[in-house]
Amino acid sequence: MDPNRRSLRWLVAIPTLFLAYFFVYPLVSILWVSLTSGDGRSWAEILHTARIGKVAWFSVWQATASTVLTVLLGIPVAWAFSRFDFPGRRLLRAAMTIPFVLPTVVVAAAFMVLFGRTSSLPLVETVWIVLIAHVFYNLAVVVRVVGGMWESIDDRLVEAARTMGANRWTAFRTVTLPLLRPAIAAASAIVFLFSFTSFGVVLLLGGIRYSTIEVAVWRRYFLLDLQGAATLAVIQLIGVTVVLTVYASWQRKRQTQQTVRAGRLPAPIGWKQRTVVFGIIGLALVAELGPLVTLIVRSFKTSDGYGFANFAALTNPDSAFLVTPATAIGNSLRFGLAAVALAVLIGGLASVVIAAHRTSTWFDTLLMLPLGTSAVTIGFGFIVALDWPIDLRTSTMLVPIAHALVAIPFVVRTTVPVLASIRNHLREAAATLGASPRQVLRKIDLPIAAKALAAGGGLAFAVSLGEFGATSFIARPSTPTLPVAIFRFLARPAEASFGKAMAMSTILMLVTAVVILAIDGYRAGDL
Amino acid sequence: MLTLTDVSVSLGGLPIVHNVNLSIGDGEIVGLLGPSGAGKSTLLRAIAGLVPLTTGTIAWDGQSLIDTPPHQRNFGFMFQDYALFPHRNVGGNVGFGLEMRGEGSAQVAVKVTTALAWVGLAGMEMRSTASLSGGEQQRVALARALAPNPRLLLLDEPVGSLDRELRTRLIDELAGMLRERQITTIVVTHDQGEAFSLADRVAVMRTGRLIACEPPRRLWQIPPDEWTARFLGMTNIVNDPDRGRLLIRPEGITLAESGQAGVVRSAVFQEGRYRITVLTDRGWELSFATSDPVTNGTPVTVSIDPDSIVQL
Numbered sequence: 001m002d003p004n005r006r007s008l009r010w011l012v013a014i015p016t017l018f019l020a021y022f023f024v025y026p027l028v029s030i031l032w033v034s035l036t037s038g039d040g041r042s043w044a045e046i047l048h049t050a051r052i053g054k055v056a057w058f059s060v061w062q063a064t065a066s067t068v069l070t071v072l073l074g075i076p077v078a079w080a081f082s083r084f085d086f087p088g089r090r091l092l093r094a095a096m097t098i099p100f101v102l103p104t105v106v107v108a109a110a111f112m113v114l115f116g117r118t119s120s121l122p123l124v125e126t127v128w129i130v131l132i133a134h135v136f137y138n139l140a141v142v143v144r145v146v147g148g149m150w151e152s153i154d155d156r157l158v159e160a161a162r163t164m165g166a167n168r169w170t171a172f173r174t175v176t177l178p179l180l181r182p183a184i185a186a187a188s189a190i191v192f193l194f195s196f197t198s199f200g201v202v203l204l205l206g207g208i209r210y211s212t213i214e215v216a217v218w219r220r221y222f223l224l225d226l227q228g229a230a231t232l233a234v235i236q237l238i239g240v241t242v243v244l245t246v247y248a249s250w251q252r253k254r255q256t257q258q259t260v261r262a263g264r265l266p267a268p269i270g271w272k273q274r275t276v277v278f279g280i281i282g283l284a285l286v287a288e289l290g291p292l293v294t295l296i297v298r299s300f301k302t303s304d305g306y307g308f309a310n311f312a313a314l315t316n317p318d319s320a321f322l323v324t325p326a327t328a329i330g331n332s333l334r335f336g337l338a339a340v341a342l343a344v345l346i347g348g349l350a351s352v353v354i355a356a357h358r359t360s361t362w363f364d365t366l367l368m369l370p371l372g373t374s375a376v377t378i379g380f381g382f383i384v385a386l387d388w389p390i391d392l393r394t395s396t397m398l399v400p401i402a403h404a405l406v407a408i409p410f411v412v413r414t415t416v417p418v419l420a421s422i423r424n425h426l427r428e429a430a431a432t433l434g435a436s437p438r439q440v441l442r443k444i445d446l447p448i449a450a451k452a453l454a455a456g457g458g459l460a461f462a463v464s465l466g467e468f469g470a471t472s473f474i475a476r477p478s479t480p481t482l483p484v485a486i487f488r489f490l491a492r493p494a495e496a497s498f499g500k501a502m503a504m505s506t507i508l509m510l511v512t513a514v515v516i517l518a519i520d521g522y523r524a525g526d527l
Numbered sequence: 528m529l530t531l532t533d534v535s536v537s538l539g540g541l542p543i544v545h546n547v548n549l550s551i552g553d554g555e556i557v558g559l560l561g562p563s564g565a566g567k568s569t570l571l572r573a574i575a576g577l578v579p580l581t582t583g584t585i586a587w588d589g590q591s592l593i594d595t596p597p598h599q600r601n602f603g604f605m606f607q608d609y610a611l612f613p614h615r616n617v618g619g620n621v622g623f624g625l626e627m628r629g630e631g632s633a634q635v636a637v638k639v640t641t642a643l644a645w646v647g648l649a650g651m652e653m654r655s656t657a658s659l660s661g662g663e664q665q666r667v668a669l670a671r672a673l674a675p676n677p678r679l680l681l682l683d684e685p686v687g688s689l690d691r692e693l694r695t696r697l698i699d700e701l702a703g704m705l706r707e708r709q710i711t712t713i714v715v716t717h718d719q720g721e722a723f724s725l726a727d728r729v730a731v732m733r734t735g736r737l738i739a740c741e742p743p744r745r746l747w748q749i750p751p752d753e754w755t756a757r758f759l760g761m762t763n764i765v766n767d768p769d770r771g772r773l774l775i776r777p778e779g780i781t782l783a784e785s786g787q788a789g790v791v792r793s794a795v796f797q798e799g800r801y802r803i804t805v806l807t808d809r810g811w812e813l814s815f816a817t818s819d820p821v822t823n824g825t826p827v828t829v830s831i832d833p834d835s836i837v838q839l
Binding site for chain 1: 572575576577596597598599600601602603604606608610612613614623624627628671672675681
């Protein structure tokens with residue numbers, strides 16, 4: 001850190017303490033529970049009871065299959081969006097991203113409508129629906145990450161290869177693909193981790209036959225097998241760490257200098273190219289947005305035609321809850337705002353520290369860890385750990401804190417690149433003009449990073465609105481959130497419940513979509 | 528008065544500036560001249576307090592500045608890339624230093640207007656910095672550095688990133704303005720023409736050391752060593768059996784009726800004159816300018832003014 005910013009070092013304390021108490025300590029507690037709170041069973045017995053072999057195998061193979069399918073289907077879409085310019089390109093690409101940020105319960109709800117037992121393609125409770133949902137969910141990752149890099153590849157590299165005798169396919173294979181490889185690897189790692197720790201989709205759509213480790217942790221917990229749940233959580237954490245470590249070391253070895261394309265993207269030329277490009281984009285949009293449209297339509301369907309009955313019913317008390325579903329919506333909004341405040345404050349401070357160091361440090365890694373840690377693990381960790389030194393488990397702040405924990409990496413990832421891109425000369429210029437380090441932070445860093453912080457805050461809000469895994473552990477029965485309420489309604493067979501679930505899913509989806517589209521106008525870096 | 532005593536600076540363990548001693552009087556303009564990598568910019572940044580000294584002291588009117596952070600030195604600094612704040616318009620940039628001193632907004636506005644007028648950008652307060660041309664950005668950066676009325680102005684390659692024609696014009700303007708307002712200035716440049724047209728004294732730096740600090744005319748007439756002579760563009764360095772290594776300044780060489788005989792080896796027409804190289808019978812290779820139209824291979828005789836011969 002350069003000498004003039006050394007006085008900002010104390011900033012590191014707040015995020016570190018927050019993460020130490022709300023993240024590291026709960027994880028250590030889980031480890032402690034898995035090792036000690038024995039009821040006399042051996043590890044083998046615990047793992048046997050939890051059917052670890054079956055669960056772990058399913059987690060790995062479905063994640064692998066989901067990743068391969070997502071990458072294969074995503075690459076053509078990434079190509080169409082990143083190599084050509086056409087009116088509405090940014091908006092359509094933003095629309096493509098909506099499923100990725102949607103709450104799992106909303107995706108599950110949409111798929112229940114499309115592939116439910118009474119539909120023409122009843123795939124519910126098969127492995128297919130899990131794979132399809134994962135592809136649906138993660139396609140945007142490939143489009144964004146791979147497409148982002150594809151867009152930056154200098155056309156002249158391919159042109160140079162073509163002048164040296166490479167045909168289109170050879171040029172793609174020998175020039176474009178190697179340049180894209182880091183992005184494909186990054187996207188694959190993200191998709192694999194999301195699928196590996198998949199919770200809501202598997203729990204709601206897979207039925208009781210299919211269970212990822214994540215779902216198994218939840219099930220063991222509700223069977224009151226704390227040690228089993230803890231042991232599974234530890235095993236999953238090890239798996240995630242292995243994947244992240246392998247990926248990180250692979251990526252370090254492959255960092256290459258990229259030349260960046262200059263100028264604008266061309267429009268697709270000729271009817272053939274146009275058909276292919278717009279065909280791919282059209283199919284992708286139908287696949288990604290179709291289920292959502294179906295969900296909206298279904299939410300208006302009542303016993304006698306279409307109308308607002310499902311929405312109107314949300315204000316009525318329901319036997320499943322201590323409060324009305326409408327109250328759950330209010331809870332979600334309030335928790336969301338609190339989570340945004342926390343995530344922006346802590347993520348913002350952390351970003352300043354990381355951007356000032358410019359090199360990867362333990363702190364950097366610590367902040368990103370919640371992203372790799374499953375939501376269920378975080379929720380479970382809160383339950384086992386946060387009764388010390390004071391019992392926080394009944395505090396209403398617990399839900400926003402968990403959401404902030406999940407959202408902080410998003411804030412950091414949108415803010416750090418912007419802060420790091422501020423040339424140090426600007427800060428030095430401000431210093432020579434009489435600005436103290438604190439004034440530099442307030443007058444230079446903060447205003448320049450304000451948009452990025454706002455975008456990070458928007459993401460945090462979307463994350464909080466949709467968070468289900470952790471919330472399902474820690475939400476009090478008196479203060480359910482929207483996704484928790486949707487889950488309970490979906491789990492009940494009554495038609496009236498299903499209608500209400502659809503109405504709430506529609507509301508949740510629309511709010512999330514509005515937030516995401518609003519911040520995409522800014523879009524700092526890929527998710 | 529600024530006084531540097533035995534100033535050394537290391538960056539990341541690498542020594543960049545070695546034992547520099549330099550004094551700059553009030554109102555004086557010193558050019559810091561040297562090739563890239565000589566440590567000029569680092570020395571300038573050290574004076575501003577942006578990099579710490581390894582050893583030595585920097586003092587203003589006898590008071591050490593070692594423990595004074597950059598924001599309390601009241602030195603204006605202009606960066607080579609200008610470092611204009613992208614989130615502030617022209618007025619916001621120029622007024623920044625005044626705001627930092629806690630001046631009221633009305634007073635800031637008045638002073639911003641004045642500073643912009645100095646640099647010929649009157650009325651451009653509301654423009655965004657992105658909409659400015661390179662030359663305009665340079666002027667805004669200068670106005671920003673000048674507006675808080677610093678006791679010392681530090682310019683790092685002030686016109687380095689502009690094209691040649693604009694550079695010459697801006698240097699002339701800059702020289703006029705600094706002289707008129709008697710602003711104590713250190714200006715870093717790698718271009719001897721710029722240094723000579725701006726500075727009262729030119730400090731030559733090479734690999735972190737200060738080689739000389741003289742008025743331009745004196746530096747040109749009696750360069751301290753061969754390297755400096757070559758760096759200043761004087762390439763006529765010859766071996767004389769009696770006097771050893773000699774520098775012959777180009778302005779002392781003319782084509783004449785009598786003198787050393789030789790043959791023109793190259794002739795380039797430039798700015799109204801011929802820049803020619805003559806190989807004399809003594810084996811001296813002499814480059815100079817002449818108005819006489821000559822071509823390659825022309826036999827000539829050259830006359831050398833004894834005052835333009837410097838023993839190295």
